[in-house]
Amino acid sequence: MNFKETLKAEPVRRIDLSFYVEVRKGTTVADAVEKMQASHRKCALVLDGDQLEGIFTAHDIRDLARESDALQQSIDSVMTRNPETISGDASLFEAIQVLNDKPYRYLPVLNKDGHVIGTLTHFAVLKHISDHFPEDIYNLPPEPNRFAQSRDGA
Amino acid sequence: MTEVTAAPQLTRKDFVSDQEVRWCPGCGDYAILAQMQRIMPELGIPKEKIVFVSGIGCSSRFPYYMDTYGIHSIHGRAPTLATGLKVANPDLAVWVITGDGDGLSIGGNHMLHVLRRNVDLNIVLFNNRIYGLTKGQYSPTSKPGHVTKSSPMGSVEQSFNPISVAIGAEATFVARSADRNTKHLADILTKAAAHKGTSFVEIYQNCNIYNDGEWLHVTEADVKDDNTLILEDGEPMIFGKDRDRGIRLNGLYPEVVQLGNGTTEKDLLVHDEQAEGPELAYLLSRLGPPEFPVPLGVFRSIERPTYEAQLADQGRRAREERGDGDLATLFHATDTWIVPEDSGWIPPEQRRDVSTEVSPSTPDYTPDIHHEVEQSELQALMEKRIATLDLPEPACVKAETTLAEAIELMQDRNLGCLLVTDDSDRIEGIFAQGDIFSQVARREMDMDTTTVGSLMTSDPTTLSRSAPIGHVLHMMAGHGFRHIPIVNGDGKPVALASFKSILGFLGDLLK
Numbered sequence: 001m002n003f004k005e006t007l008k009a010e011p012v013r014r015i016d017l018s019f020y021v022e023v024r025k026g027t028t029v030a031d032a033v034e035k036m037q038a039s040h041r042k043c044a045l046v047l048d049g050d051q052l053e054g055i056f057t058a059h060d061i062r063d064l065a066r067e068s069d070a071l072q073q074s075i076d077s078v079m080t081r082n083p084e085t086i087s088g089d090a091s092l093f094e095a096i097q098v099l100n101d102k103p104y105r106y107l108p109v110l111n112k113d114g115h116v117i118g119t120l121t122h123f124a125v126l127k128h129i130s131d132h133f134p135e136d137i138y139n140l141p142p143e144p145n146r147f148a149q150s151r152d153g154a
Numbered sequence: 155m156t157e158v159t160a161a162p163q164l165t166r167k168d169f170v171s172d173q174e175v176r177w178c179p180g181c182g183d184y185a186i187l188a189q190m191q192r193i194m195p196e197l198g199i200p201k202e203k204i205v206f207v208s209g210i211g212c213s214s215r216f217p218y219y220m221d222t223y224g225i226h227s228i229h230g231r232a233p234t235l236a237t238g239l240k241v242a243n244p245d246l247a248v249w250v251i252t253g254d255g256d257g258l259s260i261g262g263n264h265m266l267h268v269l270r271r272n273v274d275l276n277i278v279l280f281n282n283r284i285y286g287l288t289k290g291q292y293s294p295t296s297k298p299g300h301v302t303k304s305s306p307m308g309s310v311e312q313s314f315n316p317i318s319v320a321i322g323a324e325a326t327f328v329a330r331s332a333d334r335n336t337k338h339l340a341d342i343l344t345k346a347a348a349h350k351g352t353s354f355v356e357i358y359q360n361c362n363i364y365n366d367g368e369w370l371h372v373t374e375a376d377v378k379d380d381n382t383l384i385l386e387d388g389e390p391m392i393f394g395k396d397r398d399r400g401i402r403l404n405g406l407y408p409e410v411v412q413l414g415n416g417t418t419e420k421d422l423l424v425h426d427e428q429a430e431g432p433e434l435a436y437l438l439s440r441l442g443p444p445e446f447p448v449p450l451g452v453f454r455s456i457e458r459p460t461y462e463a464q465l466a467d468q469g470r471r472a473r474e475e476r477g478d479g480d481l482a483t484l485f486h487a488t489d490t491w492i493v494p495e496d497s498g499w500i501p502p503e504q505r506r507d508v509s510t511e512v513s514p515s516t517p518d519y520t521p522d523i524h525h526e527v528e529q530s531e532l533q534a535l536m537e538k539r540i541a542t543l544d545l546p547e548p549a550c551v552k553a554e555t556t557l558a559e560a561i562e563l564m565q566d567r568n569l570g571c572l573l574v575t576d577d578s579d580r581i582e583g584i585f586a587q588g589d590i591f592s593q594v595a596r597r598e599m600d601m602d603t604t605t606v607g608s609l610m611t612s613d614p615t616t617l618s619r620s621a622p623i624g625h626v627l628h629m630m631a632g633h634g635f636r637h638i639p640i641v642n643g644d645g646k647p648v649a650l651a652s653f654k655s656i657l658g659f660l661g662d663l664l665k
């Protein structure tokens with residue numbers, strides 16, 4: 001099976017979708033940001049019960065940074081509503097095309113019942129692809145030119 | 155009063171030495187080095203307080219590549235040297251880097267005793283199941299029947315299971331990871347560093363020259379989830395790509411069960427790394443193919459006083475009770491004697507000269523390397539130069555730029571990152587969206603006085619256009635850097651690689 005076929009067979013839900021936090025509808029921006037900071041995540045999904053309401057990312061913070069009362073607002077007023085999502089059963093191949101065609105950095109992933117099971121990121125996909133080529137990607141010296149020119153001893 | 159100054163925040167780069175790395179291209183040792191350099195800054199220990207001690211073997215070259223103190227010592231004796239070092243300098247963070255040969259055969263004895271003594275060392279054993287540096291003889295972890303240079307008809311020896319050995323030797327922290335499971339490896343190394351007492355970490359390491367593919371079942375992306383059990387303290391033991399299988403105890407013996415049809419998580423064995431006795435840890439250490447998945451993670455982590463603390467305490471007590479000692483008195487306290495002249499000692503000039511004796515010549519042989527790799531288009535790409543990628547030009551600002559100006563620029567041009575250059579246009583920092591984020595979170599919102607220079611990451615990791623594309627992914631997937639500036643020979647940024655641009659490129663290629 002060549003690599004493209006592998007990516008077509010592999011569903012999105014199998015990769016690391018944990019790069020996000022969940023916050024409730026009505027949370028203040030300050031609380032959401034604090035939660036994101038604490039877990040080193042740059043994406044928050046805003047939920048109402050089980051239902052995905054919106055998405056809020058570091059990108060939005062950049063745009064809010066100059067507003068003086070930005071932090072006290074409810075997240076509902078600054079989040080992006082009804083964000084584009086992707087199914088956990090979609091193939092990674094599809095996922096890569098979606099990530100490349102759309103401007104989004106984070107795509108909420110839903111299961112069959114429409115519940116959030118994670119968030120798809122460029123990093124997770126790159127990491128997954130890299131895992132298939134460990135020798136060419138992970139087993140490299142700290143600097144590209146720090147390679148022995150010949151085998152030595154071994 | 156001593157002045158307390160905050161230690162400078164170190165980065166991965168601070169731990170990269172200027173030495174040329176001499177492992178074979180593609181060796182798993184590189185991946186371990188990368189993760190070690192990645193976690194070092196996070197440990198918050200000043201460089202001059204860190205020592206890497208090694209013995210002999212491929213893995214033992216490790217200290218050269220870390221920009222810390224290091225000792226490339228005697229075959230198998232790194233634990234001994236490290237013990238002395240730690241006892242005399244308890245404030246040092248001491249790492250021992252060893253391999254299956256160095257640590258378990260030549261230095262097997264030393265390993266057992268350092269483990270039971272519980273000296274506060276971090277021992278990392280690279281297990282590639284072969285002697286690499288001496289060109290491919292079987293090692294104490296080679297599988298029975300393994301055909302090698304020194305076992306042409308297959309090894310007739312039962313092999314060691316390093317985790318079982320460590321548990322049997324009373325180690326207080328025992329864990330396992332694999333070279334290619336980068337995130338897991340970083341996590342395990344961090345936990346080992348945090349443990350007080352001897353930490354023993356076995357890393358499955360691929361020797362792509364003499365024993366290629368030994369650990370594929372636990373590292374290959376397609377199969378690893380089915381073949382490994384990730385141990386998590388307090389969690390039921392579930393594994394499998396679909397997380398639908400588990401480990402259950404049937405009397406004294408473990409068995410694999412399918413979840414569902416009445417079997418639930420509640421029936422499964424729950425991991426307890428802090429269990430006082432070694433029974434569970436030992437039981438887990440015996441799991442492996444063909445019947446069981448290979449456990450990766452922390453097998454055992456218990457607290458016990460360290461060797462050096464107890465020794466120092468005895469010294470202190472002795473001094474309190476008997477006062478300071480005197481070396482001359484100690485020396486003359488027991489029998490001393492004079493060695494007579496006819497004791498059999500031969501003066502140097504009368505010794506036989508062995509240097510001129512002819513030694514039988516060893517036949518020269520070249521290792522026959524069978525290195526079959528599935529060459530895919532993408533793999534070939536990894537070796538191509540970054541220059542062949544069509545990467546966007548970076549937006550550059552000066553360090554004096556205010557936060558307000560920077561944000562405006564990023565909004566106008568929809569950028570996730572700015573590069574900061576000095577007066578000669580050389581790169582001196584990187585400023586990303588994430589830096590604004592932490593600023594806002596700290597509620598420091600003075601956008602017109604705060605400068606980019608005060609928030610940027612200084613001296614970022616860069617690559618040149620002639621570096622292989624694999625290196626960009628190495629930095630991104632292996633180290634988690636979101637942006638890699640590409641610079642020319644003068645250090646001037648010419649392009650910017652980001653998660654998005656690289657995935658875009660790979661996506662086009664796969665279309």
Ligand code: SF4
Nearest residue numbers: 154178181212286361
């Ligand atoms: S002989 Fe094996 S272990 Fe040694 S450097 Fe080469 S690949 Fe690595």
